[in-house]
Amino acid sequence: MSTGTFQVDFEHLIRLLAENLYSDPHVAIRELIQNASDSCVRRLAQQGVFQPAIHVRIDPTKRLLVVEDNGTGMAREDVVRYLATIGASQTRQVKFSTADQNAAQMLIGQFGIGFLSTFVIGHQVIVDTLAEGSEQAVLWRSQGSADYSLELGTRQQIGTTVTIELEPAFYNLLDETTLRATIIRYADFIQFPVYLGDDARPINRMHAPWHLDASEHEYIDYVKHRYGVVPLAVEPIAIKQQQAECVGILAIMPLQANLAIRPRSLDVFQRRMYVCQDLQLLPDWATFICGIIDAPLLELVASREGFMIERPNYRALREALVEAVRSFLIRLAQREPATFVQVVKQYNSGIKQAAVNDSQFFAAVADLLSFESDIGPITLTRYLERIPVRGADERTIFYVLNDLPASAQQRAIVGARGVPVLHINSIEEKFLKKYCSLRHGVSFQPLTAGIAELIEAENDQQWRKLEQHCEQLGMQVYAVRFEPSHLTALAMRSSDYKREQVVDSLLKGSGSLLSFVQSVGRNRSDDYVLCVNTLNPLIQQLRDGQPNDPTWATVVRALWGYALLSSGVELTPELGEAVQKAQTSLLELALAQR
Secondary structure (H helix, E strand, O other), rough: OOOOOOOOOHHHHHHHHHHOOOOOOOOHHHEEEEEEEEHHHHHHHHHOOOEEEEEEEEEEOOOEEEEEOOOOOHHHHHHHHOOOOOOOHHHHHHHHHHOOHHHHHOOOOOOOOHHHHHHHHEEEEEEEEEEEEEEOOEEEEEEOOEEEEEEEEOOOOOEEEEEEOHHHHHHHHHHHHHHHHHHHHHHHHOOEEEEEOOOOOOOOOOOHHOOOOOOHHHHHHHHHHHHHOOOOOEEEEEEOOOEEEEEEEEEOOOOOHHHHOOOEEEEEEEEEEEEEEEEOOOOOOOOOEEEEOOOOOOOOOOOOOOOOOHHHHHHHHHHHHHHHHHHHHHHHHHHHHHHHHHHHOOHHHHHHHHHHHHHHHHHHOOOOOEOOOOOOOHHHHHHHHHOOOOEEEEEEEEEEOOEEEEOOOOOOHHHHOOOOOOEEOOHHHHHHHHHHHHOOOOEEEEEEHOHHHHEEEEEOOOHHHHHHHHHHOOOEEEEEEEEOOOOEEEEEHHHOOHHHHHHHHHHHHOOHHHHHHHHOOOOOOOOEEEEEEOOOOHHHHHHOOOOOOHHHHHHHHHHHHHHHHHOOOOOOOOHHHHHHHHHHHHHHHHOOOO
């Protein structure tokens, strides 16, 4: 057996790690500020009293980016151990060794590879550092190869200066506006002041609203600061469970802001440093919710640009956030109805989809949400108060889908009975289905599928004779009564009648209608029947007319064609031919009588 040793192209390995570990090259700014912050934490733990500060400077002429801190600095052996060794982390070492647990909790870094990100944006990195107790500063220089140099540094005060000679692709970091936005994005909550250039005031806030026990107005102000838009509503949250912990804020932004803010997005921080925009922690149905949280228990991936989503603490936090979002929405609905109305106006489908998906939220808001109708916005409670009751306290909600409008005849019939018609989309149709399933005696019916509930069977035997004469002509005709009386007839699919209407018909003694309902399922899907309105004077004349007279048959066939066309039926070739023949016969009859 023989053995060998792996050969490593060290320079290529460093570049490979640096360029593929991080999805966003600007994360190098985060890593540099984080290292500076951790250095200040270590000095604060050792010294007790001093004024930490982090300075970021640019030199556009020399294409330099400089990050400087007055933290602990590093001695020569620390530089070799932590800067020149991939995977070694001074912060991680201090976390496990320090007796000051408050300081340990303030430390951010842990993997020891974050410094590699500097080689994504720069072709040379220089570190000038002076440790407390050291007589001379140390200067470390590397171009991302296997070799580095160590020499005497020039720094006179305790701390570290990192200078990056930028690659041309990242000269945009020399733009102060871009650099400022990047620092605020990643390091807004770092507890030490970060100064940009010669600014006398720090550019970071240092504290989030939840660090300061802020008022609702201050939370709103912060959301505006981060996103540039005033939110419709905000909800401070604090979750502390065995496996789930976070503090932060949930927000509902104006609809126009969603063009810039991704649905269900959470800006997630960990120990005050921004990690990533997460799109999975919030419930799937909360498409109109965004937020900002600090989640200390989530386990980071190596690049610290995301979390291990299969770990128990990630799943536990996701479940806890479902309850937080639900509580937020229920509070709005119950305690801030005016705000809730504004939210619903902008996110109507989103709110109703949320209710469909979450039963507790549904129970809280089902009777508060309104729907568009013929008479304007109306809640389902108000709708049910307006419509007629059938049988044993049974009521039907009529609706049309926005892309499938009802016919003029159907609208006239429901309008004559004072029944509003809801104008809804497919999500609202699911909402109606859930609503009716939870309420005894309430059903829902698409208006385009028929309006049998609003039609009453006619019992007079004279009408039975009319139906029989029409049957001899090869037509299924049923005498029914409905408003408005000026409508002569209505064409309906036989399959649009419901089984429960058989009971109503039996109670009313309509054997003819019962026979018709029992035929459902035996007819072809394009079979239509003619329902003539017994309240209409023309139909009454037809009842009293002579069936043997050719004129009588012509009028019936013309009524059939009129009803089909008025009902908005999409005619099959056979129906089209029948309608054309009926209309032609009527014209011939009119001409013959001149």
